[in-house]
Amino acid sequence: xxxxxxxxxxxxxxxxxxxxxxxxxxxxxxxxxxxxxxxxxxxxxxxxxxxxxxxxxxxxxxxxxxxxxxxxxxxxxxxxxxxxxxxxxxxxxxxxxxxxxxxxxxxxxxxxxxxxxxxxxxxxxxxxxxxxxxxxxxxxxxxxxxxxxxxxxxxxxxxxxxxxxxxxxxxxxxxxxxxxxxxxxxxxxxxxxxxxxxxxxxxxxxxxxxxxxxxxxxxxxxxxxxxxxxxxxxxxxxxxxxxxxxxxxxxxxxxxxxxxxxxxxxxxxxxxxxxxxxxxxxxxxxxxxxxxxxxxxxxxxxxxxxxxxxxxxxxxxxxxxxxxxxxxxxxxxxxxxxxxxxxxxxxxxxxxxxxxxxxxxxxxxxxxxxxxxxxxxxxxxxxxxxxxxxxxxxxxxxxxxxxxxxxxxxxxxxxxxxxxxxxxxxxxxxxxxxxxxxxxxxxxxxxxxxxxxxxxxxxxxxxxxxxxxxxxxxxxxxxxxxxxxxxxxxxxxxxxxxxxxxxxxxxxxxxxxxxxxxxxxxxxxxxxxxxxxxxxxxxxxxxxxxxxxxxxxxxxxxxxxxxxxxxxxxxxxxxxxxxxxxxxxxxxxxxxxxxxxxxxxxxxxxxxxxxxxxxxxx
Numbered sequence: 001x002x003x004x005x006x007x008x009x010x011x012x013x014x015x016x017x018x019x020x021x022x023x024x025x026x027x028x029x030x031x032x033x034x035x036x037x038x039x040x041x042x043x044x045x046x047x048x049x050x051x052x053x054x055x056x057x058x059x060x061x062x063x064x065x066x067x068x069x070x071x072x073x074x075x076x077x078x079x080x081x082x083x084x085x086x087x088x089x090x091x092x093x094x095x096x097x098x099x100x101x102x103x104x105x106x107x108x109x110x111x112x113x114x115x116x117x118x119x120x121x122x123x124x125x126x127x128x129x130x131x132x133x134x135x136x137x138x139x140x141x142x143x144x145x146x147x148x149x150x151x152x153x154x155x156x157x158x159x160x161x162x163x164x165x166x167x168x169x170x171x172x173x174x175x176x177x178x179x180x181x182x183x184x185x186x187x188x189x190x191x192x193x194x195x196x197x198x199x200x201x202x203x204x205x206x207x208x209x210x211x212x213x214x215x216x217x218x219x220x221x222x223x224x225x226x227x228x229x230x231x232x233x234x235x236x237x238x239x240x241x242x243x244x245x246x247x248x249x250x251x252x253x254x255x256x257x258x259x260x261x262x263x264x265x266x267x268x269x270x271x272x273x274x275x276x277x278x279x280x281x282x283x284x285x286x287x288x289x290x291x292x293x294x295x296x297x298x299x300x301x302x303x304x305x306x307x308x309x310x311x312x313x314x315x316x317x318x319x320x321x322x323x324x325x326x327x328x329x330x331x332x333x334x335x336x337x338x339x340x341x342x343x344x345x346x347x348x349x350x351x352x353x354x355x356x357x358x359x360x361x362x363x364x365x366x367x368x369x370x371x372x373x374x375x376x377x378x379x380x381x382x383x384x385x386x387x388x389x390x391x392x393x394x395x396x397x398x399x400x401x402x403x404x405x406x407x408x409x410x411x412x413x414x415x416x417x418x419x420x421x422x423x424x425x426x427x428x429x430x431x432x433x434x435x436x437x438x439x440x441x442x443x444x445x446x447x448x449x450x451x452x453x454x455x456x457x458x459x460x461x462x463x464x465x466x467x468x469x470x471x472x473x474x475x476x477x478x479x480x481x482x483x484x485x486x487x488x489x490x491x492x493x494x495x496x497x498x499x500x501x502x503x504x505x506x507x508x509x510x511x512x513x514x515x516x517x518x519x520x521x522x523x524x525x526x527x528x529x530x531x532x533x534x535x536x537x538x539x540x541x542x543x544x545x546x547x548x549x550x551x552x553x554x555x556x557x558x559x560x561x562x563x564x565x566x567x568x569x570x571x572x573x574x575x576x577x578x579x580x581x582x583x584x585x586x587x588x589x590x591x592x593x594x595x596x597x598x599x600x601x602x603x604x605x606x607x608x609x610x611x612x613x614x615x616x617x618x
Contacts, residue, residue, distance in 0.1 A: 011109075275582050
């Protein structure tokens with residue numbers, strides 16, 4: 001085994017305290033003798049949710065030697081609320097201890113810069129590995145096996161039960177419901193996300209008619225009582241009378257027949273889409289990535305593919321899926337659909353002319369329309385409210401300056417306006433396209449995630465109150481005090497003028513850069529505000545870029561997206577596999593005379609032979 005640098009792991013501290021430990025505070029001393037994996041996550045981040053699911057198999061396979069500790073490190077203001085962290089831990093079935101670190105104390109001690117980040121600590125309390133982004137669990141599993149053998153031989157490995165203590169289950173009819181629709185019968189269908197079921201309710205929104213799914217996490221077709229889902233979210237009526245279901249953690253699109261109760265799979269393989277995978281083709285042969293919502297529009301089913309920041313479509317006549325909008329880059333960029341950027345699109349609603357999109361990570365309301373500049377078959381993306389990844393809040397008024405905070409749901413109202421479930425503001429908002437204004441319809445909702453129009457009422461899915469709440473559509477807006485926020489992280493101090501951006505990449509062992517079809521690397525740079533960069537923004541193939549910072553702009557965020565392609569290089573491999581490595585960064589910078597003139601960023605090459613998704617390094 002290669003010799004590792006031994007760095008003593010800093011203590012675990014967080015002002016929010018510990019969850020899933022039965023009320024006990026943990027220290028590294030309590031964990032001595034065990035292999036500890038710290039998972040730095042925040043519950044808004046889809047890549048973080050992917051890692052939680054990736055870790056499940058490793059946790060089970062090494063339950064007597066490995067302790068996973070979630071360190072919750074918030075991005076949004078709402079995520080610093082301890083009650084919201086408690087909800088998220090239950091919502092996503094996090095079955096290990098979690099440290100609530102609202103002030104990012106442990107995050108800073110471990111010099112973490114990205115969500116998610118995994119840190120491995122050996123049984124003697126030393127940090128032996130750190131990985132930013134998702135897709136590293138296979139490599140960590142091999143490291144765990146090495147550490148088990150090494151420390152068993154040294155006598156420093158301690159086996160036994162871990163410190164996880166599960167919370168008591170709550171007896172509610174719904175548990176963190178996600179989305180809802182009205183069935184042709186007049187009944188309601190709700191995705192009961194944490195219980196891995198669909199629930200049919202009477203029109204009152206309370207009386208349970210039946211449940212679909214046996215309640216166990218899994219991917220299984222069949223009758224209602226035997227079918228299985230994994231954290232289902234979005235629902236949409238299909239022209240044939242069936243219901244499309246965004247089966248989020250199964251990375252699949254399912255169909256439920258309300259007449260027979262039968263559940264079948266329409267699209268997806270059950271595996272997660274990675275960079276380099278096919279992005280179109282026969283629906284049952286193409287991987288998907290965390291589909292979060294669905295809507296029928298423009299003669300096809302649209303899918304909010306939150307996991308890769310795109311919109312896809314499903315054509316039931318042809319039985320195919322295809323990318324419809326988005327590049328997989330995360331951000332807010334309008335224009336032709338194939339050039340637009342999204343950031344975890346999580347809610348869809350169609351009004352005939354437009355497909356409305358709740359773009360959660362940019363706290364934005366956006367829409368898709370037919371591209372008038374083309375032949376009528378293309379689409380374009382526009383933004384109604386929102387400015388980017390780092391600005392959010394609760395502000396009404398003109399759409400150009402209005403603010404949301406991580407909205408998850410959109411609903412078209414009878415008058416043509418759009419209701420927005422402003423999830424992290426606990427509010428129902430309204431956007432009027434004619435006036436270009438945003439108002440607040442209701443407050444004091446708890447993490448609303450969807451809404452359904454019911455006559456003169458609107459039924460709001462209050463996800464964190466585990467219920468549907470009926471509201472009369474108000475004639476007047478609720479007055480609220482405006483609040484604006486920016487994501488707060490430690491800024492890198494940079495010198496005025498020239499700044500050398502250096503993305504460091506080395507192909508993993510046994511691989512080489514793939515230059516058969518041209519340059520194997522790509523670098524895309526932009527900034528918030530755009531005026532931060534006088535020169536150097538844009539796309540190129542060199543991973544080194546000379547940037548020029550503008551005079552008079554004291555701070556901002558550099559957005560960097562880097563990609564490299566590599567292929568297996570062993571001479572005995574007849575058909576070498578190729579791999580795409582991609583990461584995105586949002587680096588806050590502050591211009592100061594004593595700052596640095598070089599900004600290095602590490603694009604991690606994989607060493608487990610698998611293609612992996614970009615991280616959310618913000």
